[in-house]
Amino acid sequence: MSNVRDFGAAGDGEQDDTAAIEHALHDGDGVLEFPTGRYRITRPIEVRLAEHGPLAVSGSGGTAKLIMAGAGPALVLVGTHTTSAAPAGFRPEEWRRERMPTISDIEIEGAHPQADGIRIDQVMQATLTGVLIREVRTAVHIVRRARNVLISGCHFYHNTGIGIHFDHVNLHQAIVVGSHISYCRRGGLRIEASEIRNLQITGNDIEYNNHESFTGFEPEPTAEIYIDAREGSIREGTITGNTIQATYSPGGANIRMIGNAPDVNHKAGLWSISGNLIGSQENNLHLTSVRGVTITGNVIYSGHSRNLLIEHSRNIVVGDNVFDHNPDYEPGELCTGIRLVDSVDCNLHGLMIQDGQAGRHTIKGAGPQSREALVEVVRCRRVNLAGGQILEGAPYGLLLEECQDTLISGCTILDGRTPPLMQAAILWRGAGRGNLVTGCRVGTGPAGAIVAEPHVRQWNNLPG
Secondary structure, three states, X not given: OEEHHHHOOOOEEEEEXXXXXXXXHHHOOOEEEOOOEEEEEOOOEEEEHXXXXXXXXXXXXXXXXXXXXXXXXXXXXXXXXXXXXXHHHOOHHHHHHOOOOEEEOOEEEEOOXXXXXXXXXXXXXXXXXXXXXXXXXXXXXXXXXXXXOEEEOOEEEEEOOOOEEEEEEEEEEEEEEOOEEEEEOOOOEEEEEEEEEEEEEEOXXXXXXXXXXXXXXXXXXXXXXXEEEEEEEXXXXXXEOOEEEOOOOOOOEEEEEEOOOOOOOOOEEEEEEEOOEEEEEEXXXXXXXXXXXXXXXXXXXXXXXXXXXXXOOEEEEEEOOEEEOOHHHOOOOOOOOEEEEOOEEEEEEOOEEEOOOOOOXXXXXXXXXXXXXXXXXEOOEEEEEEOOEEEOOOOEEEEEEOOEOOEEEOOEEEOOOOOOOOOEEEEEEOOOEOEEEEOOEEOOEOOEOEEEOOOEEEEOOEEO
């Protein structure tokens, strides 16, 4: 191992250890060891793997800290990989010199307003484990090209930029697992203008990003997980088993996925969102112009506008989720709600959604809730809503407007509050064709049970 102290590093937090660390990097044996201490650097430590060979950076079980007192990333990994992750795509020299650079068990702290954590540039099998990065702009910045990235058991905390930023990158086979990503001003994990395939975000705690503790920053709308494919394409991903919570921010979301214009091929989709706890933002899940997303087995709560907002999307399956408010905070409540707009070929089944007792926001500063029903389906085509419970909606349980070929079946739409606030279980208005409500248990309010246009066929429903 190349102990940086043997090359002149002091590790006292005062001396500039940049030159000593670079000396250890260039003249050492490839294992850069930082004993317990605080190592102040003033410029990025750049590792060009093709020249340097295999690299491991070790911080002695997390007891060593790099203090980045200059602009830019503390550590930069630069590779030369340009093809796919298939075995034939790797040159022999890449396996010899560039495979699996590893950074483990070290802390990076920013001491400059333009300091960053780690940059990964055109690298294969970059592996970060047990890394703490805080007080920088962006903790981990992945650019140009990356294959088989693994980020495991890390902490990215209180940064003015982004926790993990996939930025104009061609990325395949990446996993972010078992990490804490919190209090990062511009979001926990952000993807922009990239070509992404096979990204797994699993078992993490991603919360309180864009937090109110940041002062003096523009209130840019962001998300805990922000996926933007208005440039590039982002497909084949999973968001599974995470806690994804937030402090409310105007225009914010827990998960925000944006494709391109709806009249062309949707460039974001083929994603599975399952088994997560998702709560406390303007919109918990906000999908725009995406195709092929399944949302199942989640608990989704406390959306200031909506729990789920889907716009200009298609081939969306929403099944067996709980949409709820948190009764621990009564009488302070946030409403719940689902809204689909201008979308086609969507299935919602096994839905459990229940509003609070007040039927409106009662939390100070939450603002008005601009909704007409607990579940709203507007200008959609070929939507099936089956086997759901829509409870305590106000003023309506379910609103459908200008929909075609839409089927509502086997749903329970009731208001058990005292006094009830629901005007009718279903309000169906506007032009349409091929629509059916069947086999539903529907409550009756002052406007009736089902208020619908003549083109809506009703069969075998139980009002009361």
